[in-house]
Amino acid sequence: MLFLLNDVVLNLSGMSLSPKLGAKALNALSFNVVSLLGQELYSEEPLLHFDRPERAKRLALLIVAKAPAINAALFVAPRYGCAPEEVTLRYAHVDFEVMARLSKRQDEGLMDAVWIDRQVWRRLAA
Numbered sequence: 001m002l003f004l005l006n007d008v009v010l011n012l013s014g015m016s017l018s019p020k021l022g023a024k025a026l027n028a029l030s031f032n033v034v035s036l037l038g039q040e041l042y043s044e045e046p047l048l049h050f051d052r053p054e055r056a057k058r059l060a061l062l063i064v065a066k067a068p069a070i071n072a073a074l075f076v077a078p079r080y081g082c083a084p085e086e087v088t089l090r091y092a093h094v095d096f097e098v099m100a101r102l103s104k105r106q107d108e109g110l111m112d113a114v115w116i117d118r119q120v121w122r123r124l125a126a
Contacts, residue, residue, distance in 0.1 A: 002099045003060040004072035007113040008049040009058050009103045031066045039087040046077035068094050
């Protein structure tokens with residue numbers, strides 16, 4: 001399964017959540033708690049998806065576990081060490097064809113934040 005985290009496509013195939021996080025604990029987590037966790041992680045490390053890819057993948061797995069229809073998340077921290085509530089977030093469902101195109105461009109080294117923004121997030125649209 002592919003998951004877009006900011007401007008990186010993560011391949012989550014074959015991954016699973018930690019065995020320490022049992023079904024009961026996962027069920028106890030609300031989607032809002034997972035979102036807050038993402039905000040906390042990105043407030044500490046705004047480039048988490050580049051600097052700590054394994055941690056980013058675990059965050060993506062939690063998001064998918066709580067909301068299976070979501071396959072893209074955007075966390076934007078204004079600066080390192082900001083308050084978690086300053087981190088803006090957005091979720092999306094990206095069509096399979098678009099996700100496959102994003103993954104292919106990433107594999108070819110042609111991925112850039114502006115192109116992804118135009119394809120998915122549309123923050124820079126006039």
